[in-house]
Amino acid sequence: MKFLLITLIVHNDAQSPRDRLREVVDTAVLAEELGYDGFGVGERHERPFISSSPPVVLSHIAARTSQIRLFTAVTTLSLLDPVRAFEDYATLDNLSGGRLELIIGKGNGAAQAQLFHVTAEDQWDRNRESYELFRRLWREPKVTWQGRFRPSLHEAETWPRPLQQPIRVWHGSATSRASVDLAAQYGDPLFSANVTNPIEPYAELIRYYRERWEHYGHDPADALVGAGSAGFYVAPTSQEAIETYRPIFDARLATLRRVGVKPVFATLEDAIERSSILVGSPQQIIDKVLRYHGEFGHEVMHLHADADGLTGKQHRATLELFQSDIAPVLRRVIPSRPLGHQRKETL
Numbered sequence: 001m002k003f004l005l006i007t008l009i010v011h012n013d014a015q016s017p018r019d020r021l022r023e024v025v026d027t028a029v030l031a032e033e034l035g036y037d038g039f040g041v042g043e044r045h046e047r048p049f050i051s052s053s054p055p056v057v058l059s060h061i062a063a064r065t066s067q068i069r070l071f072t073a074v075t076t077l078s079l080l081d082p083v084r085a086f087e088d089y090a091t092l093d094n095l096s097g098g099r100l101e102l103i104i105g106k107g108n109g110a111a112q113a114q115l116f117h118v119t120a121e122d123q124w125d126r127n128r129e130s131y132e133l134f135r136r137l138w139r140e141p142k143v144t145w146q147g148r149f150r151p152s153l154h155e156a157e158t159w160p161r162p163l164q165q166p167i168r169v170w171h172g173s174a175t176s177r178a179s180v181d182l183a184a185q186y187g188d189p190l191f192s193a194n195v196t197n198p199i200e201p202y203a204e205l206i207r208y209y210r211e212r213w214e215h216y217g218h219d220p221a222d223a224l225v226g227a228g229s230a231g232f233y234v235a236p237t238s239q240e241a242i243e244t245y246r247p248i249f250d251a252r253l254a255t256l257r258r259v260g261v262k263p264v265f266a267t268l269e270d271a272i273e274r275s276s277i278l279v280g281s282p283q284q285i286i287d288k289v290l291r292y293h294g295e296f297g298h299e300v301m302h303l304h305a306d307a308d309g310l311t312g313k314q315h316r317a318t319l320e321l322f323q324s325d326i327a328p329v330l331r332r333v334i335p336s337r338p339l340g341h342q343r344k345e346t347l
Contacts, residue, residue: 005305040071046111076107184212189224226300
C-alpha cells in the first residue's frame with residue numbers, strides 16, 4: 001500500500017496566508033523525510049481555504065523535495081480552461097522531474113458558481129469535456145478540437161511538452177457515478193473521497209467502477225483504486241489517542257453545527273466505529289485499514305496532512321509513529337503498484 005498526505009489548506013485569521021502556505025511546504029518536506037509516497041494539495045475557491053492555486057504551491061514543494069510524488073487533490077477541471085491547466089501542469093511536471101500525478105474532479109462549493117459561472121446543471125458536462133481535451137493535449141503535439149464550453153482548436157500546439165508521456169490522471173469521486181464512469185471508460189484509476197459517510201456508499205461506487213471498467217473492455221487486474229480518510233491521529237494506546245483527538249473532533253462538530261450542517265457522526269466514538277477516521281493505537285488503525293481494504297481493494301490511501309489542533313510536536317510524532325509501526329505492516333500485507341506506473345492504454 002502507498003500513503004499520501006493531503007491538504008486543502010484550511011486557513012483562519014489567527015495565521016497569515018504567508019505563514020500557512022509555508023507551513024504546508026514544510027509539512028511536505030517532512031513527509032518526504034519520513035518516507036511518505038506522495039503529498040497532495042487540493043483546489044478550493046472560497047473561505048476557509050487558500051488552496052486556489054495548487055500548481056504554484058506544488059512547484060514550491062517540488063523545489064524543496066526530490067523524491068515524493070506530487071498530487072493535486074483535486075484539480076477542478078470543470079472550472080478551468082483545459083489548455084491553461086495543461087500548460088501549468090506540464091511545466092510543473094518538468095520542474096519536478098516527472099513526479100506529478102493529477103486527481104481531477106468537478107469541485108465543490110457555492111463560490112465556484114459565482115466566480116466561474118459554472119452551474120449544477122452543467123458542471124459534469126464541463127468536467128467531461130475538459131478532461132477529454134486535457135488528455136488529448138497531454139498525448140498529441142497538435143490538437144484539432146471543438147466543444148461547447150471553450151473556443152475550438154485547429155492544429156493547436158501546446159508548450160512545454162510534459163516530461164511524463166502520458167501523465168497518470170486519477171478521478172476523484174465522492175458520490176457521483178458520472179465521475180466513476182468517466183474513469184472506467186478511459187481506463188483511469190479512481191480515488192474515492194471516503195470522508196463524509198459510512199463505508200457502504202463508497203464501497204458501492206467502487207463496485208460500480210469495477211463493473212464499468214469491465215464493461216469498457218479493460219482487464220480487471222488493471223483497475224486501480226485509492227481512498228481517503230476522515231481524520232488521523234495515532235498514539236501508543238487508544239486511550240491516549242482518543243483523549244488527545246477528542247477536543248479536535250468536538251471543535252469540528254461545533255463548526256458544522258454553527259453553519260447549519262448536521263453531523264453524520266455525532267460522537268468521536270461513533271466516528272471511530274463507523275467512519276473512515278483513523279484514531280487509535282497502531283494495531284487498531286491497521287485493523288481498520290484492512291477492513292476498508294476488504295471492501296474497496298484499494299492500493300493507495302491518504303491521511304490528513306494538517307496538524308488541525310495538534311501541537312507541532314504531536315503532529316510530527318503521529319506522522320512518525322504511522323511510518324514506523326503501521327505503514328510497514330500495511331505495505332507488506334497489501335501489495336501495490338508503483339506510483340507513476342502506466343498500464344498499456346487501449347483507448
